[in-house]
Amino acid sequence: MTTAQTLQYPQPNERPRRRRRRTTFIVSAVVIVLTLIIGIIAADRIVDYTTEQRIADRLADYGDAEVSVEGFPILTQLASRELNSVHVTADEANYEGVDFTDVNAKLYDVPTGGSKPIGTVEGTAVLPHSTLDELAAEHANLPEGMSFTTVDGELYLKGSMLGQDLLVGIDPNADGRRVVVDATTIKLGSAEFSLDRLPGFLTSEISDIVIDLDFLPAGLELTDITATEAGLQVSLHGSGVSLQ
Template sequence: MARTAEYPREPPRRRSRRSKLIVTAVIVVLTLILGVIAADRVVDFTTEQKIASSLEPYGEADVNVEGFPVLTQMAGGTLDTVRVTADQAQYENVDFTDVDAELFDVPVDTSRPIGTVEASAVIPLSTIDSLATEHASLPEGMSFTTIDGGLFLKGSLLGQELLIGIDPQAQSRQVVVNATTIKLGSAEVDIDSLPSFLTSSISDIVIDLDFLPAGLELTDIKATDTGLEISLHGTGVSLN
């Protein structure tokens, strides 16, 4: 009896077993979560590569499928947001640079149109010249150039450099350019001070952009050092 009092029996360690079960359950849950995340990232990467491959005819693009999880988006048949960027691209034999596009509600079935597109790109000066030659009537010997953030038509007259200041405007699927100033050598003249028969050939020059994907329209346009930066918006846009 004395030994029993001196060395009492220890109760079963139920708490220890319960703690082990909880830890095991947590590890299992974390493993499952990590597995789902890993699978989602694999699908994400595969989807981005597939989209990039489908865009190869237009140029080398970087594609980022945004939002999580991608698995549920794929199961629903529509990707929430896809961002596409490219240093250079070509569409309908027209060159673009610095392409940055955000696509919303992108269908997994590529035969269906994209919900909404917000994009920007630069049309190089050489491309503007080609488009103007093809879709408008430029004065002979004139070409587009940019100076200090402004767009100009450049040529020569009477042995002196001729610069015609241009104000580009975005109108739906057209670029409309109007002359604002004329500079011949060191002399500059406001276009409004000249009679219309002298300025008719450099006013309301329309560059048609009907080659753009159906559903896209111009929302803004501005001159840069390398060309014209255009902003685009559209709904129900299809590249087919």
């Protein structure tokens, strides 16, 4: 009986051998899975880089842009022919002959092909003083010899009168696709006057200055305007935006 019972059970050294085989199989499977994951991630990052370069090349006509495609994985986004989010920045840019600086834009639902417009655009950019002067000369009737400048964080029209420096304090406001500039004060030399205290015939040329921004891509509108030392920072929002 004792001999028969002994033959029914594995020999003492068989269990460790099976455990070693099972452990080896598990380790090999984990290594294979990790290798596949690393390969997929590497491939996705390569595609991400080439996609960013492709977008930057498409924007080259407007300026030297830095492009970052956000979201992971990008392979599934490309398969759907739409990128979730693209971040675009540029120190300088030119669109329709108009110069901008400090461009910072987020583009959502960006099509990867065809003529379908971008879903949503949120961004900011600075219109330098020189650009404001050019736009005002084209779209508004500024008094001759006056130009835009920023003093202590406030936007002014600068000129001269009677041999003294003339500063016209202005309040810029966003109005759809227009910048509406309302004059508020006049500084002549050391004297300062509120605009509403002066006769209308003296202030008519600097009242209700409107700068039209219809050159912007269709679908974009101004949401806010802030004076900076470099010019006017404009905040933009739009849906169904096309750069064509």
